[in-house]
Amino acid sequence: MTHAIVIAAFGRQSLIQTEQGEQMSAVTRGRSLQVTVGDQVQAVPLGAGQAVIESVARRRNEFKRSDAARTKWLAANLDQAGIVIAPDPPYSEELLLRVMIAGQAEGIRLALIVNKSDLGSARTRIEPRLQVYRALGYEVIECSARTEPDATRAALLPWLRGRTTLLLGQSGMGKSTLINCLVPDAGQHTREISAALAAGKHTTTFTRMFRLPDDPQGRIIDSPGFQAFGLEHLSESQRAHAMPEFEALLGQCRFHNCTHRTEPGCAIREAALDGRIDTIRYQLFVRLTGESEAIARAKPWKG
Ligand SMILES: Nc1nc2c(ncn2[C@@H]2O[C@H](COP(=O)(O)OP(=O)(O)O)[C@@H](O)[C@H]2O)c(=O)[nH]1
Ligand SMILES: [Mg+2]
Ligand SMILES: [Zn+2]
Secondary structure, eight states: OEEEEEEEEETTEEEEEETTOOEEEEEESSTTOOOOTTOEEEEEEEETTEEEEEEEOOOSOEEEEEOSSOEEEEEESOSEEEEEEOTTTTOOHHHHHHHHHHHHHTTOEEEEEEOOTTOHHHHHHHHHHHHHHHHTTOEEEEOOTTTOHHHHHHHHHHHHTTSEEEEEOBTTSSHHHHHHHHSTTHHHHHHHHHHHHTOTTOTTSSEEEEEETTEEEEEEEEOOOBSOOOBTTSOHHHHHHTOTTTTTTTTOSSSTTOOSSSOTTOHHHHHHHTTSSOHHHHHHHHHHHHHHHHHHHHSOOOO
8 A cells, every 4th residue: 555645636537646756547446535636545556557546535625616516626735725817808806706715715825826917007907906805815926927937936936835736717817827837847747647647638627736846845736727616515604704804793793694695784794885895705795695595495305
């Protein structure tokens, strides 16, 4: 039995790496055993670069999204996550809120990576939003992966150093450009992993972990871009607790089971109405709750 870490996952196939640095393609024993990138596993080598994963260690945290039908794990056992946004095409405030709630609910340290900072006027337009995130305590790191690769490395490598970081973001923000800027041989690695996983042409549809140059402990995890980010795995209360600006106000509403939408005496709505908390995030939060209820109503009753 060998101890290993999952460095790429594609369906039931994964690529694992032992402490000695040996890589093997692996499947799990049994369908109920699911692995994701960053998992610590016990595996039995079968020879010829193959292995069977027998067990998965308890996760310190996990970044996941879910809709009514299924849950998708992005990665586990993270030190932090960088959410990549850009001024053009404009990032979605709603997707950003959802990703932030998912990470915050797991206690994962989050930073915003604002790419394409070279896009002057579009960049200026999002500045008020960046101020909101800075005020909430999130680190905001600016870069231009395509036009200023050296400055981008200088801005990001100190933040990445010695840590395991998940990079995630909606498509088009420049995540692939960023990975290629930070990991010199990312393209070659991805082709090798893709071949090992027999993923064929779907080179961007799986999550994989890279080593950072000149950084023995540093790891960066690239994940596929997304167009939707469901939070069905989180209760209303867990979502509310994942909003840092709500924290001091929770418990001050008139009703203990307040949904912070229309109830009289809601401390959070009052704070949004008089500008003490950001109204855009508040309104998006309220919309999440409404959507969740619609799904709950549509589910058949199982008595
Ligand atoms: N202006 C500008 N464009 C960028 C920058 N980084 C990436 N892009 C462009 O944005 C587009 C999407 O980049 P890509 O890395 O494929 O995004 P991904 O979908 O997030 O992986 C491409 O046309 C890139 O050339 C940047 O720093 N500045
Ligand atoms: Mg990409
Ligand atoms: Zn309330």
